[in-house]
Amino acid sequence: MDYDERARAYLVLADGTVFKGYSMGAKGEAVGEVVFNTCTTSFQDILCDPSYYGQLVAQTYPLVGMRGVDGRLPRRIYAKGYIAREWSEVPQGDSSVLSIDEYLRQNGTVGIYGIDTRRLTRALRDKGYFNGAITDKLDGFDSLMDRIQSYSIRGAVDAVTVPKPLLINTIKGNPRVAVIDYGYSEKMAAALSQRGLELKVYPARTSAEEILSEQPAGIVFSNGPGDPEEDIDLIKQICTLLQSGLPSFGIGVGHQMMALAMGGKIAKMPKGHRGSNQPVLRRVAGQTMSTLQNHAYDVVAESLDDSVAEITMININDQSVEAIQYKGIPAFSIQFTPLDNPVYSDTSWIYDDFAAMVRGGE
Numbered sequence: 001m002d003y004d005e006r007a008r009a010y011l012v013l014a015d016g017t018v019f020k021g022y023s024m025g026a027k028g029e030a031v032g033e034v035v036f037n038t039c040t041t042s043f044q045d046i047l048c049d050p051s052y053y054g055q056l057v058a059q060t061y062p063l064v065g066m067r068g069v070d071g072r073l074p075r076r077i078y079a080k081g082y083i084a085r086e087w088s089e090v091p092q093g094d095s096s097v098l099s100i101d102e103y104l105r106q107n108g109t110v111g112i113y114g115i116d117t118r119r120l121t122r123a124l125r126d127k128g129y130f131n132g133a134i135t136d137k138l139d140g141f142d143s144l145m146d147r148i149q150s151y152s153i154r155g156a157v158d159a160v161t162v163p164k165p166l167l168i169n170t171i172k173g174n175p176r177v178a179v180i181d182y183g184y185s186e187k188m189a190a191a192l193s194q195r196g197l198e199l200k201v202y203p204a205r206t207s208a209e210e211i212l213s214e215q216p217a218g219i220v221f222s223n224g225p226g227d228p229e230e231d232i233d234l235i236k237q238i239c240t241l242l243q244s245g246l247p248s249f250g251i252g253v254g255h256q257m258m259a260l261a262m263g264g265k266i267a268k269m270p271k272g273h274r275g276s277n278q279p280v281l282r283r284v285a286g287q288t289m290s291t292l293q294n295h296a297y298d299v300v301a302e303s304l305d306d307s308v309a310e311i312t313m314i315n316i317n318d319q320s321v322e323a324i325q326y327k328g329i330p331a332f333s334i335q336f337t338p339l340d341n342p343v344y345s346d347t348s349w350i351y352d353d354f355a356a357m358v359r360g361g362e
Contacts, residue, residue, distance in 0.1 A: 058121065250332075275292070
């Protein structure tokens, strides 16, 4: 189809910059925080990752959707919108495979393609954060700019957490781990299950007393979206759970909230970490790992008392905190999402370490 036949769409940034492109997915308007992702594949995993709640995700790789989406395996899209240079109209697979355009339309997700994603990425890289909007019309531009500039991500955890407890890998005799769900990763759950752990995923606002009454063998504070300081009640819950002395493991926003619970501070980063190639140094082993990240907040290293915590990993690019080992309690946390597959196995040992802690082999 010729470009002239396609419906126009626009990406408008908070500074007034307008990118002209073409509509994909659902028609209409989506306002959110504009971020980019450097992954070359797995666009479905990005769209369905709860950590992208409230965000318009731009793909830096120039062509997306070649593999397509299995329409028999529906997954909720958390991203507010999707931005691409080009998409494949004929994805690989059988008749059940959906194109990215069809997938976005089925989920009511607004998208845009045909814009200069290199220019957009440079702007986000150099200037930091932008709110923005994908829209199919520019009528009422002043009103649109008001909506963009006033937008903020609120109530993210409540929007993505499970509505009721969920059991995973229920095999008799396996130790049960409580997962506090701030937007947990299915891949994280699969990795822990493969290590012989039963998981009970709890809604984020489940009381610490209820969780402890079921005598879990360990606790996971999951990854997820939003500002870690938004809700003091969640921080208090973590304090109580850590005081139980159970083996504990935090990821992403769970890592940040653990630090807050232990007296640390959080700051919003100038640019954040996005994508699958963030280099992390494991200090003791001298090992460099390539990690998957999407976050805007960071633990302030100087805020952690040496008697309470040790920083065990740092980001090579900016020296930010990537992992913390706590002292006096069996607890540690990491900023990134560990990957556990034959191709990306740099960080799979983290799951092994936590499973060993749960079994008493720390």
